[in-house]
Amino acid sequence: MHHGAGCSVPSWGGDVGIAEWREGPAPGGGGHGRDPIGAIGHQLSDDGRQLNPYLLDYKLQTCADVPSIRVAFVDAPALNAGPKGLKGLKGLAEPPCIPTPGAIANAIAAATGVAVDRLPMTAQRLWSALDTSSRDGGA
């Protein structure tokens, strides 16, 4: 199955030739925004020790997991640029991190009828939510 994802980035690159490179950081941010579904998350013992303190066990996504991401820019300059602002410039790579998990959460809820209300939204948590839902006579 091919995975595709869209990513709409509110940004303003001004008019200084930024258009050529601004498409680079945006998929990175969107891919990072996908981590809340693919990562394993912090696992804590009952007394609060982290059980997976190394990157061997604290699994993040790798390049192999990130789907192809289409980037569309919404060119709206920042209104409150202030004295340090230049031509209404905005951040570019961080914004796609923030709405992506919410969009994925809504997509999961729309597709399955159950909400996963904790991060990371792992397959096991979705399975638990579906299991609980079916036992309760829901979806």
Place this chain on the structure above:
Amino acid sequence: VTERFSAPTALDAALAAVADGARPIAGGTDLVVGVRQGKWPMPADLVAIDRIAELRGIVATADGLWIGATTSHADLASDPRIQDDWTALADAAAIIGSPATRHVGTLGGNLANASPAAELSGPLACFDATIVVSSVVGRRRIPIGELATAPGRTSLEAGELIVGVEVASIPDAGSCYVRLGFRRQMEIAVVAATAVVGIADGVVSVARIALTALAPIVHRVPDAESRLLGTDGGPDAATAAGRVAAEACQPISDVRATADYRRAMAAVVVRRAILGAAARARGEAVAIPASESLFGAG
């Protein structure tokens, strides 16, 4: 700290070192990583076996293949004979660790490490592989089902070295290895399953199923195999055999998943492995590795 290190090109020299207490090292992808994780100290005495030509390579035999112990995962995954006739082994070898791990990691190391999640053990269990071990005393052959005895433990005796693996071909059969994990690279199975399915006159005539990361050792599931034999190998039969396998497993809860989730997913990976193997037995194309092409499938 390693005080003694040798890298012989002759098997006899390596066997003498192992008899003298040296730990063999090939790719080092378990040994060295385990040292860095604090699982065990670096052995004081090491013998590198990666320069011994007769331990590496894949050779056709009268009824199958001889695979040398230091054959890399990358070589297993890309061998056309393995891809065609022992496809599940290619599925598994293609997803061990990362490209770097697969370049240096070896068949013998994967078996000797005896992880409950050992990628190659399920396919080799379903192919009824024979493990050939040598020592200064001589050679002996161990059925794959008798090699691993517990997590990290094998039936190898002191001074013995795995030198190769024999597999026989299974006519008219397809095979498939399916792994569930959090990501596609640098991953260890949460659960995994292997199936070998032979179909004659529309009926399943060969059924072999193994579970990975669902018990202290990778093991076959005779009850699930019986359930699949004589069926059409279709979705209903695969689902039924998957349920039987899920009942037979002994999952644990750990950092990676709960036992309940593992048991539920055992049924899923077994079903997918059976359907993939049956499709291959019928000559349908299922890309290698199957796990990636089945990603997100029902």
